[in-house]
Amino acid sequence: MHILVIGAAGMVGRKLVQRLAREKGLGGNPITAMTLADVIEPAAPEGFSGTVTALAVDVSDANVVRKLISGRPEVIFHLAAIVSGEAEANFDKGYAINLDGTRYLLDAIRAEGQRAPYVPRVVNTSSIAVFGAPFPEVIHDEFFTTPLTSYGTQKAIGELLLTDYSRKGFLDGISIRLPTICIRPGKPNAAASGFFSNILREPLAGQEAVLPVEDDVLHWHASPRSAVGFLIHAATMDLAPMGWRRALTMPGLPATVGQQIEALRRVAGEKAVKLIRRVPDETIRRIVAGWPRQFDASRALSLGFVAEKTFDEIIRVHIEDELGGRIP
């Protein structure tokens, strides 16, 4: 089996590739080759004996995308995107990568299938940014998509295209909307959502972290390990029960900042909690207030997607996967 990962150098992409390399198979089929593409050349995974082709590519170039598909990968993970802030600041770049790039991918698959039968599984990462305030307290599976960013607009369009190309039989696609990934490994970053991870990751490493919002801020979380699990499940499940409703909000854990901190206290003690410094930031508070808070992801749950049930679990996943199993 040949797998293509577009966006393989990102945080979730890297973890996905590592897991595929470790398991050496997908849905019972041995993986013989992986093509890893990103805007920078992705690292090859360790301990994988199959063929690895790592490529630095620009998916807003239709010819480049056609070349990626000419290898006829059976499974395609499409994780590449210009993120929300950048797509908002650079309108043309966001549309070029997030909309045109996705369409080039779907059209390349269709063209390949016109040469000889070819209907790959395509797992497309979408986002809860397809939703825009005002929201009901809990967003259900049939709530409409009214994005308030260009990024969310591009993701919503990608969902529609993937479904239509699936319905026409050109590919077998599913779009999954990821929750906020927590705990993001790495350094604190400037993203408005960064603090959800910072206030756990930094104290677990003995470092201070800044909390810019109140304790009652509610948000929707899943671990990086769960995100990879969603992708693998989406790549291997039977999609027929979904009908032509191929975009799906992933399950997650609703938790307030206060609940995050309580979980940190239980797992790492008062010493860790003391490293959280409260520095209210009105700008971040306002941005976060416009985000969806909680979902009823019944449909995804009924289709076998699984996320964490407690924040203690989310913290333990981080300790296992990033800190070698113990708090330094």
Place this chain on the structure above:
Amino acid sequence: MHILVIGAAGMVGRKLVQRLAREKGLGGNPITAMTLADVIEPAAPEGFSGTVTALAVDVSDANVVRKLISGRPEVIFHLAAIVSGEAEANFDKGYAINLDGTRYLLDAIRAEGQRAPYVPRVVNTSSIAVFGAPFPEVIHDEFFTTPLTSYGTQKAIGELLLTDYSRKGFLDGISIRLPTICIRPGKPNAAASGFFSNILREPLAGQEAVLPVEDDVLHWHASPRSAVGFLIHAATMDLAPMGWRRALTMPGLPATVGQQIEALRRVAGEKAVKLIRRVPDETIRRIVAGWPRQFDASRALSLGFVAEKTFDEIIRVHIEDELGGRIP
């Protein structure tokens, strides 16, 4: 005021242009010029003393669209589309006109605005084909868009793009989803929905009509006059109260085929009803069963859009507008 109508040769486009020519103004502003574009050259309206430019164009050519916009029309009605059946049969053509054409239009407006300030009102006709079964009994304003046709997909994408370009300040746009237009003037056509009009229009003209479905089939209707009214209202209303939810299901009249026939009996007598010939057609029955039946269009109603309240009214509109005020 300069008005551009793209799709001016279609049934609704022609009626819109006639009304604009008759009223010689829009929202209190005198109309000095109209540019009428379609795939065939639209007819110039009678009795209009302003400048009329009628053009046969291909909106899937970005240069053609840029030229249309170079005249900087203050109001743009975008009615052009490859219809549902053709977009389903010809995938490339549907996407070229319905998706690329719309995007070229929005991009041409943005480019014009980068030369010198320009934020036209854009009224985009969408369709209830953005919805896909299974449906609740009544579809409310926050129901999700899961189209089951390429046409519906392209319309849903157009809605998303128009909203994003509006939010970014490139234009001031609104998408309106039209009900089934009844009574469509002209000859009976092969569209699966044709019978909703045929069973009224033909008997009113003393001709036989074929009814391929049962009397209990429920559908969502508005007259051509209402459709034009929706467009005019959308072109002149304040859009700020809509926020960035710029796609709107228009009000309509829910009626069963039986209720249509009862109205025909009241308006035109038993003689007209006797001209309806029941010829059940399983294919049409199945297609129609997959269509949405009824909407709660509260949002459009609260924003001042008005449709007919009885089917008698819909029939009378046809008699006034198409039959010179009396049944032949």
